[in-house]
Amino acid sequence: MWENETVVLVISLKKRILGAETKARFSRISSDNAIPPFIKALFHQKVEDYLLAESPFSVHTTPHFEFRPEDLTGIRHRFDEVLRDAAVFPAKEVEDILREALVLRLDYLIKPADTMRRLLFEKRDRVELVQMERVLDPYTKLLPYAERLLSECRRMNHTIVASDEYSRIILDLFHQMMNGESVKVVLHDFSVLTDFLSETKGEEVVRVDGDLLQEFLADRNLWNFRRALDIELKLGKEDFDAVDLELTLKRYLELRAEFAEDAAKGPVNASGKPLVPREEIQVEAESTKETESLPEPEAEVESETEAGQESESWDLEDVIGEEPLMIEDEPAFPVIELEPDMPSATENDVIAPLAERDEAETEPGKTQESPAGKKQPASQMRIIRRDSKGGEEEKPAAPAVKKQKSETEPPVSSGIRELIDDRTEKIFVKKLFDGDQDSYQGLLEKLEEAESWRVAKILIDNELFKRDVDPFSREAIKLVDLVYSRYYPEEGVGGT
Structure with a gap:
């Protein structure tokens, strides 16, 4: 991908390494301080591979020369030093290694987590901390992620890190570094x-x-x-x-x-004012503390009472037309038994709905007095008198508050299977799982049980890495998008 982007720097470094020669010795490359560490590291890795594949020496015991394990270790160490100094790279190979090193560095700058995973776990499932330090040390000066990863492993006293553990550590590391900044x-x-x-x-x-x-x-x-x-x-x-x-x-x-x-x-109406759910209004009205107001002139009280009675007739019709005021089994408001000295109420003596009653009040905070001179509580409450049957007394019923789903309540996220249609599922099985339907279903079961986006992302990363699938392929990103939208449905899929 980046081969054409690195041409200028490749040519410059190639001239420095080769000079006028057609071959370059590894000893010269490793001693040149002007060559970046990540390039030296790749040349060193090539030499180590050649020591295993092309060693010109073969040591074995004979009847007169019997080597013990410690003898072989010492001999091998001395031989390796000699071979490293003698290692040479032809011009074409120097250019290829330089280009590979620069592309690897660009990959690290763009995708640090994926690049470090490939460097550490390309040929193994676990890696020792010492080996991690040797592989990642050349990249610590480019971006802080390699150094932070090594520091975190040391802090957690890890001597060996598995691929699964790496995924957890790197996600926690990103969360710490990105938090707030x-x-x-x-x-x-x-x-x-x-x-x-x-x-x-x-x-x-x-x-x-x-x-x-x-x-x-x-x-x-x-x-x-x-x-x-x-x-x-x-x-x-x-x-x-x-x-x-x-x-x-x-x-x-x-x-x-x-x-x-x-x-x-919460939700607002057309004028921009917040909407208050009906049940909240009822609960608030029922829990309001009783207050008393100053006495008002008797004539004014009577006029207010008459005005209230006049409005009650159409109020009742309105309410009956919209929804029932009272249900026998579950009354919407408390039923209060009238005292003997209170005036008898007719069937139409029903106080208007709370919202309309508020408009009928002349001054907030003041209470009204009954014709008998008794003060009524300021909290607004519907009073309904029922004729008792058979001399039985009616007891106040507890208020029933219906539980309604709030409009501000976040939507419940659906299962991952509901987000994937049949066509997309076939593409996932073919492109990501190489036709293995059982493995695909197994991953979906794990994703259904994942309690957070972080856990789900680790499961996907591990599955894709195990199958050597590019995590940035179109299908892989689509799968991650769908899983992400399950935990954050308000953001949609793919930015929609």
């Missing part, structure tokens, strides 16, 4: 990437392709930022510089914060 970290890594691209091409590079940036963000587990970038790409944007990237990410964070505030406030 994700935009700052992304812009720093983007700057390092553009600087190296400028160095390899021999010209200033300030813009990076959008598809490449999606891999850049996805590898760092920044799937929310990747979706924000995906929206820009769908709107026609092809590449980004540092300013474009910063604006895109900050705009996404601002919109997310704004929507979070709106969700916390």
Whole structure:
């Protein structure tokens, strides 16, 4: 992918290593301080491979020369030093190794987690800490991820790290580094990437392709930022510089914060005022403390009472037309037995709905007095008098508050199987699982049981790595998108 991007730097380094010669000795390469450590590391790895495959010496015991294991270790050490000094690389191989090293470095700058996984676990399932240090040390000066990974393994006292454990450690590491400073970290890594691209091409590079940036963000587990970038790409944007990237990410964070505030406030009506659920109004009215107001003139009280009685007739018809006021088994409001000295109530003596009663009140905070001169509590409550049958006394019924699903309640995430249609499932089985339907179903069962996005991502990474599948292929990213949308349904799939 990057072979054409590294031509200028490859030619420059090749001239320095070879000079006027057609071959280069490894001893000269390893002693040149101007050659970057990650390039020396790749040459050293090649020499170690050649020592196993092409060693010119063969040591074995004879009747008169019997070697013990410790003798062979000492002899091998001395032989290896001699062979390393004598190792040579022809010009063509020097160029190939340089290009491979530069491409590997660019991969690390774009996808540090995936690149370190390939370096450490390409031919094994577990690796010793000493070997991790030898492999990752040349990359510690490029980006902080390699050094932080080694430090975390030392802190956890790991002497051997398995592939599964690596996935957990690297996700925790990204979470720690991105927590609260994700935009700052992304812009720093983007700057390092553009600087190296400028160095390899021999010209200033300030813009990076959008598809490449999606891999850049996805590898760092920044799937929310990747979706924000995906929206820009769908709107026609092809590449980004540092300013474009910063604006895109900050705009996404601002919109997310704004929507979070709106969700916390709850639903609003057409005029922008918040809607309060009916059951909350009922509970609030029933729990209001009783207060007393100053006495009012008797004439004013009587006029208010008459006005209330006049409005009760149409109030009752309205309420009956919309929904029943009282259910025999589950009364919507408490039924209160009238005292003997209170005036008898007719069938129409029903107080209007709470919202309409509020409008009928003249002054908030004041209570009304009954014609008999008794003060009524300020809390608004419907009073219904029932004629007792057979001399039985009616007892107050407890208020029934219906449980309704709040509009602000987040939607329940569906199962992963419900998000994958038949056509997509066939593509996943064919492209990601090489036709192995059982393994595909096994992964889905594990994903259904995963309690968090972090656990689900680890399961997917391990399965793809075990099958040597490119985690940034179209099908792999589609699978991750679908699983991500299960835990964060408000963000949709693929930025939609």
